[in-house]
Amino acid sequence: xxxxxxxxxxxxxxxxxxxxxxxxxxxxxxxxxxxxxxxxxxxxxxxxxxxxxxxxxxxxxxxxxxxxxxxxxxxxxxxxxxxxxxxxxxxxxxxxxxxxxxxxxxxxxxxxxxxxxxxxxxxxxxxxxxxxxxxxxxxxxxxxxxxxxxxxxxxxxxxxxxxxxxxxxxxxxxxxxxxxxxxxxxxxxxxxxxxxxxxxxxxxxxxxxxxxxxxxxxxxxxxxxxxxxxxxxxxxxxxxxxxxxxxxxxxxxxxxxxxxx
Numbered sequence: 549x550x551x552x553x554x555x556x557x558x559x560x561x562x563x564x565x566x567x568x569x570x571x572x573x574x575x576x577x578x579x580x581x582x583x584x585x586x587x588x589x590x591x592x593x594x595x596x597x598x599x600x601x602x603x604x605x606x607x608x609x610x611x612x613x614x615x616x617x618x619x620x621x622x623x624x625x626x627x628x629x630x631x632x633x634x635x636x637x638x639x640x641x642x643x644x645x646x647x648x649x650x651x652x653x654x655x656x657x658x659x660x661x662x663x664x665x666x667x668x669x670x671x672x673x674x675x676x677x678x679x680x681x682x683x684x685x686x687x688x689x690x691x692x693x694x695x696x697x698x699x700x701x702x703x704x705x706x707x708x709x710x711x712x713x714x715x716x717x718x719x720x721x722x723x724x725x726x727x728x729x730x731x732x733x734x735x736x737x738x739x740x741x742x743x744x745x746x747x748x749x750x751x752x753x754x755x756x757x758x759x760x761x762x763x764x765x766x767x768x769x770x771x772x773x774x775x776x777x778x779x780x781x782x783x784x785x786x787x788x789x790x791x792x793x794x795x796x797x798x799x800x801x802x803x804x805x806x807x808x809x
Contacts, residue, residue: 550580551793553778554800555771556725557644557678557705557753560586560607561596564757564768573604576771582606583797583806584771587644587678589614591625594632601638608806610641610678618654618662626662630669640804642670643678644705647691650683660691667695670702676803677702679722685713692720701803706755707741714741718749723799725751728759728769731780742784747792750785751800752778 555576565572576584586601587610588594594611601609611632613621633639645666647659654662670677679702681688692702698721706727707714714724724745730738742750752774754760760769761776775789778796782789800806 550578550775551778551790552797553579553581553774553793554583554585554751554797555581555754555756555774556585556703556751556800557727558584558586558756558771559589559758560584560756560771561593561600562757565770572770572772573607576774577606579772579775580793581771581774583608583801585610585641585800585804588612589644590617590620591628591632594629598632598636598639602636608640608804609636609638610643611639612643612645612666612678613662614644615646615648615659615663615680616651616653618659621662621665626665626669629666630673633669633673633675639675640806641676641678641703642666642673643703644680645677646680646705647684647688648680648682649687660687663688663691664695667691667697670700671696674700676700679704680706682708685709689713689716689720692722697722703751703800703803706753706759707738709741710737711740711744714745718745723749723751723803725753726777726781727753727755728761728773728777730784731762731777732765733762739784742781747785747787747795748799750781750792751796752781
């Protein structure tokens with residue numbers, strides 16, 4: 549029997565899954581992935597995430613504006629996001645939000661302002677935040693501390709920092725999420741991050757359709773591949789997947805305030 553797993557970050561409403569979504573969901577459940585969180589990146593995308601979550605048991609949604617799209621986050625967009633988040637119990641988090649100083653598709657100061665506004669929204673809604681951070685760890689952690697992330701909690705999505713950054717995230721009360729890159733042969737920093745992070749602060753994700761684990765690199769990622777990532781995390785922790793997988797799922801269920809079904 550497969551270990552129960554929770555894919556804490558997926559984009560199942562993206563066009564890449566339009567042709568075979570039923571099969572994707574069936575393969576996920578056959579692989580033990582009992583819960584999945586599909587993540588919005590702008591207003592229209594967040595609406596699509598919610599619609600998909602409402603149509604399937606075990607599937608939940610997060611709404612948010614990605615830092616790439618921060619330049620389009622006017623007052624109307626942010627108000628619509630908050631309305632969406634409050635309208636359905638299937639919306640369990642605000643995200644994906646944060647800073648991306650690698651691509652800089654929106655001006656950095658705009659990214660920071662929109663990030664702060666969405667963290668304030670998450671506090672009002674009493675929902676945790678899903679944090680995107682690329683080449684911006686110092687700025688992201690500063691904003692998270694100033695905006696009181698500890699009040700609501702959150703997940704550092706697709707963690708890419710080193711051990712020192714992981715310790716700072718843990719000090720802020722965040723969970724650390726590992727994705728496909730932890731399985732890559734050149735993942736030099738992530739094994740140490742996994743080993744130092746307490747098991748009750750770890751979660752796993754696919755970020756599908758992106759970042760497939762090592763055996764599927766170059767192909768579309770999907771939740772059915774999550775056990776590969778989870779098995780690598782369990783190996784690094786020195787725990788059986790049958791124990792760590794359900795614990796990581798429970799970490800996510802607890803943070804997201806989902807009563808297990």
